[in-house]
Amino acid sequence: MCGITGYVGLRSAAPLLIAGLEKLEYRGYDSSGIGVLPADHSKIEIAKTPGKIKVLKDLLAANPLPQANLGISHSRWATHGAPTKSNAHPHFDGSQKILVVHNGIIENYEELKVRLQQKGHKFLSQTDTEVVPHLIEEYYRGDFLAAVQKALKELKGSFALGILCSDYPDTLIAARLGSPLIVGIGKNENFIASDVPAILDQTKKVVYLKDGELAVLKKDSVAVYDLAGKKVPLKVDTVKFSVESVQKQGFAHFMLKEIHEQPDVVGHMLKSRVCGDNVVLDGLSLSDRQLKKTLRIFIVACGTAYHAGLLGKYLIEKFAHIPVGVEAASEFRYREQLVDKNTLVIAISQSGETADTLAAVKECRNKGAKVLAVCNVVGSSLTRESDGVLYTHAGPEIGVASTKAYTAQLTMLYLLALKLGDVTGILSKGEQKSFISELKRIPEHFREILKSKALIAKIAKPYAHVGCFLFLGRNINYPSALEGALKLKEISYIPAEGYAAGEMKHGPIALIDEYRAVVCIAPQSEIYEKMISNMQEIRARKGKIIAIATEGDEGIVAHATNVIYIPKTHELLTPLLAALPLQLLAYYVAVQLKCDVDQPRNLAKSVTVE
Numbered sequence: 381m382c383g384i385t386g387y388v389g390l391r392s393a394a395p396l397l398i399a400g401l402e403k404l405e406y407r408g409y410d411s412s413g414i415g416v417l418p419a420d421h422s423k424i425e426i427a428k429t430p431g432k433i434k435v436l437k438d439l440l441a442a443n444p445l446p447q448a449n450l451g452i453s454h455s456r457w458a459t460h461g462a463p464t465k466s467n468a469h470p471h472f473d474g475s476q477k478i479l480v481v482h483n484g485i486i487e488n489y490e491e492l493k494v495r496l497q498q499k500g501h502k503f504l505s506q507t508d509t510e511v512v513p514h515l516i517e518e519y520y521r522g523d524f525l526a527a528v529q530k531a532l533k534e535l536k537g538s539f540a541l542g543i544l545c546s547d548y549p550d551t552l553i554a555a556r557l558g559s560p561l562i563v564g565i566g567k568n569e570n571f572i573a574s575d576v577p578a579i580l581d582q583t584k585k586v587v588y589l590k591d592g593e594l595a596v597l598k599k600d601s602v603a604v605y606d607l608a609g610k611k612v613p614l615k616v617d618t619v620k621f622s623v624e625s626v627q628k629q630g631f632a633h634f635m636l637k638e639i640h641e642q643p644d645v646v647g648h649m650l651k652s653r654v655c656g657d658n659v660v661l662d663g664l665s666l667s668d669r670q671l672k673k674t675l676r677i678f679i680v681a682c683g684t685a686y687h688a689g690l691l692g693k694y695l696i697e698k699f700a701h702i703p704v705g706v707e708a709a710s711e712f713r714y715r716e717q718l719v720d721k722n723t724l725v726i727a728i729s730q731s732g733e734t735a736d737t738l739a740a741v742k743e744c745r746n747k748g749a750k751v752l753a754v755c756n757v758v759g760s761s762l763t764r765e766s767d768g769v770l771y772t773h774a775g776p777e778i779g780v781a782s783t784k785a786y787t788a789q790l791t792m793l794y795l796l797a798l799k800l801g802d803v804t805g806i807l808s809k810g811e812q813k814s815f816i817s818e819l820k821r822i823p824e825h826f827r828e829i830l831k832s833k834a835l836i837a838k839i840a841k842p843y844a845h846v847g848c849f850l851f852l853g854r855n856i857n858y859p860s861a862l863e864g865a866l867k868l869k870e871i872s873y874i875p876a877e878g879y880a881a882g883e884m885k886h887g888p889i890a891l892i893d894e895y896r897a898v899v900c901i902a903p904q905s906e907i908y909e910k911m912i913s914n915m916q917e918i919r920a921r922k923g924k925i926i927a928i929a930t931e932g933d934e935g936i937v938a939h940a941t942n943v944i945y946i947p948k949t950h951e952l953l954t955p956l957l958a959a960l961p962l963q964l965l966a967y968y969v970a971v972q973l974k975c976d977v978d979q980p981r982n983l984a985k986s987v988t989v990e
């Protein structure tokens with residue numbers, strides 16, 4: 381969602397701040413802005429505008445900001461108030477001394493706004509954010525830090541803040557509660573950012589601020605304080621991933637690059653998590669005894685991660701006979717959660733910052749359940765709220781549409797299900813061994829599928845103008861159907877629905893005619909014949925069919941308009957293989973329609989607000 385960058389040092393701040401914002405573009409936004417404070421100038425200068433960062437750059441080229449070595453910048457994804465210039469960040473207080481950029485939501489802003497208005501404060505925007513600089517102004521008596529500390533105590537909700545004060549031309553203050561914020565440590569310069577890619581080409585040394593922490597940055601020092609105002613020791617981490625990992629490296633889009641990374645991502649996961657014929661789950665933090673006592677599992681997640689969770693249910697129930705409930709975190713958090721100390725809650729999230737997933741996890745932990753996170757981003761909020769963490773280590777995912785994070789989540793769920801099957805004794809050693817040997821072949825199968833991308837691009841072409849898509853799958857490929865539909869609709873804006881194929885006759889069949897397309901996920905399996913019957917019913921109604929089938933299945937050609945083949949594998953592993961053609965199909969349809977594949981409209985990479 382929104383992005384923050386901040387800089388204090390010896391170099392010119394504005395170009396660094398804009399470059400940082402560009403690296404955060406993938407998160408999704410609809411306006412942007414910047415504010416700088418020149419050392420010899422007692423006035424903060426700002427520029428802001430709706431639209432893409434390119435618009436802000438053009439604005440700055442026409443009306444340059446004064447040279448300054450201190451500044452903050454922001455890209456906003458509108459929540460409170462439309463994406464207009466006045467709602468764009470940064471926001472001033474009434475005296476134009478205090479300047480604030482903010483990610484998250486100030487939940488008590490209405491009450492604060494009324495109180496501040498009664499004291500004479502005038503507001504220029506519809507945002508919740510604007511109360512923050514005014515509240516700081518209210519407490520400001522010449523001590524910047526003290527005023528910020530007092531104001532923070534009154535804010536409810538979630539926030540990451542970057543703050544300037546014109547009386548302090550050498551100081552940048554940052555604070556975090558619930559929304560991610562990092563401090564980047566440089567030589568004679570320091571940075572803040574809402575995500576690592578913003579500063580990765582400047583420094584790899586970072587401090588991950590914890591909830592309730594506030595940092596005071598000068599060019600040659602960083603001091604971190606807790607909510608009570610007590611200094612806390614600085615914990616500097618080194619970011620492991622490379623600058624290249626956040627660049628397109630010759631691919632037309634990050635999404636395409638990330639689709640191509642999947643053989644390596646899954647390959648590395650298997651190398652590090654499988655030792656001989658045993659699954660090694662470092663980070664699990666639950667002993668075999670504790671796992672054996674697990675009577676029930678809940679999987680909570682959102683979007684694509686939720687679809688991964690749905691597959692997790694099939695696998696764990698099959699391998700370990702433990703009942704699994706899977707629910708969208710946004711629903712789960714608001715109903716009676718029947719969890720206790722014998723319940724394991726598995727929270728799946730690429731970013732580890734999804735507000736609903738975090739809230740669901742907090743509720744469950746309060747009720748005594750153990751929480752295990754399956755997460756990609758090291759040090760994210762979810763990993764701190766969980767008892768154990770299984771990192772997928774898929775590397776930074778920049779494309780808004782999740783691809784490699786999804787197949788990494790699936791892979792982790794296969795491994796976890798195998799582990800549970802082992803400790804419960806439901807899965808014999810022989811069964812584990814043969815399944816693991818098939819699992820190890822997945823990266824090679826992925827490479828095969830990627831070789832057919834030109835064919836998938838060709839198949840996709842005429843479908844770009846189809847008015848509506850259905851995606852059908854059965855059993856373990858029902859989640860694949862949901863994920864295929866989500867991928868297509870989010871990047872191409874074509875309405876698409878995922879259904880369990882057996883449900884087709886209960887409603888969706890009414891949609892089918894010669895103008896609609898149906899993607900049928902039909903690999904060889906126990907229920908293959910049932911999928912073929914569904915396909916015949918669709919053909920009888922002139923629907924166009926793209927079938928995803930197992931290599932060698934020539935019979936299916938008679939039932940489909942087009943066929944995309946995946947290599948032969950264990951039936952339970954077909955969802956992993958089906959994911960790639962579905963991603964590529966969505967990608968090429970969206971490219972054909974000239975859509976903004978990496979930053980689809982209205983979407984944000986991590987949904988840090990409810």
Ligand code: F6R
Pocket residue numbers: 682683684685686728729730731732733734737780781782783866867870985986987
């Ligand atoms: C779709 C997509 C989203 C995310 C969802 C959860 O391609 O990326 O549906 O899967 O917003 O995000 P995380 O996994 O970061 O919790």
